[in-house]
Amino acid sequence: MTTASRATTVAIAAGAVAAVVGSAPVAAGSAASFCDELQATWDGQRCTTMVVSARKAERYIAFDLPEPQLNASVTGPVLREFYHRLMAGWRDSGAQAARDSSAIAYFDSFSGPGAVQSLVVHECLEPFGMQANNAYRTFVFDMDKGHRLSLADLFKPGIDPMAVISAAAAPVLPAALDAAAPPHAPNTYPFTVEEFQPGPGRPGYTGNYRAFALSPEDLILYLPDAPMLRENPRPADRLVWSMDGGAVVARVPLAALSASLRPEYGGS
CATH class of the missing domain: 3.30.565 (Heat Shock Protein 90)
Structure with a gap:
């Protein structure tokens, strides 16, 4: 060429x-x-x-x-x-x-x-x-x-952003996961809520919520922020998937986080 x-x-x-x-x-x-x-x-x-x-x-x-x-x-x-x-x-x-x-x-x-x-x-x-x-x-x-601003800066003192965001994201993740490429049956590994939320000792495919933005209505999460070669730690009982950066984009309503956010960032 x-x-x-x-x-x-x-x-x-x-x-x-x-x-x-x-x-x-x-x-x-x-x-x-x-x-x-x-x-x-x-x-x-x-x-x-x-x-x-x-x-x-x-x-x-x-x-x-x-x-x-x-x-x-x-x-x-x-x-x-x-x-x-x-x-x-x-x-x-x-x-x-x-x-x-x-x-x-x-x-x-x-x-x-x-x-x-x-x-x-x-x-x-x-x-x-x-x-x-x-x-x-x-x-x-x-x-x-x-x-x-860091992610922690958005929240009131004493709030654990990982815990609060994962709880608020749970209702909106299924639709975002189902829409992700490649086409797949709903709620099938690895496009499950469990894999796209942080858990004990593992970030899953969240990238620890490093890639985030705010709109007037939502906390926008790009999951993960960058390509992941495999899950960490590596699962012993199933196939290992790589995941492209921004494979899933989740919009978490600020209203669902308002009790934990600082007032200037959408909190109550």
């Missing part, structure tokens, strides 16, 4: 995924300037570059950039550091790749409750001819207080 045809194939694939994963439109300006910092090219919509490995494998890298958040004093430094690290990591692994690939970062954003701003970055790394690997990196900020 020629360089031109490979680039065309990647561009078509990128456009198809972008139609599925929403992201706010980005205007030229500071996004283009930041793209220069990343030593890439702003094409009017995305920050792109191509890396060629010693084995002549090409990696197309493309970032959708959340320009307003990149410019804000609270969110900008954290997000700019993240995108620098992501670009460096994808360049380094691309320089050692044995096959052509694409590495694309999309984003989605949410405002609320109150002064909360959430950004969700969807990383999609796809070696051509193989299954894509997805990961979700989330950034939640309190714009009034001027800092990034």
Whole structure:
């Protein structure tokens, strides 16, 4: 396959995924300037570059950039550091790749409750001819207080977030699990509530709820946050499944958590 045809194939694939994963439109300006910092090219919509490995494998890298958040004093430094690290990591692994690939970062954003701003970055790394690997990196900020929020920051003192979230998520998980790919019979392993909740000594496929965002109505969980090669600890009595990042997206109503949340984050 020629360089031109490979680039065309990647561009078509990128456009198809972008139609599925929403992201706010980005205007030229500071996004283009930041793209220069990343030593890439702003094409009017995305920050792109191509890396060629010693084995002549090409990696197309493309970032959708959340320009307003990149410019804000609270969110900008954290997000700019993240995108620098992501670009460096994808360049380094691309320089050692044995096959052509694409590495694309999309984003989605949410405002609320109150002064909360959430950004969700969807990383999609796809070696051509193989299954894509997805990961979700989330950034939640309190714009009034001027800092990034951890999961524990959302809850009142003395509350165990793992326990409270797992209880509130139990009613909404079955529908989210049934909708997950690949198609499967409802309530069959590993797409069961038990596997997607933390238990004694095991996180299951939750990723310890590392990937979370807030909307005005929900706590949004991306389960797990990144690909898992196997469960940990490894089950001795059944097949071991790998699980892609964001295989299950669960929306837990803030109303179900209100007694445990701080008032500024949807609590009562």
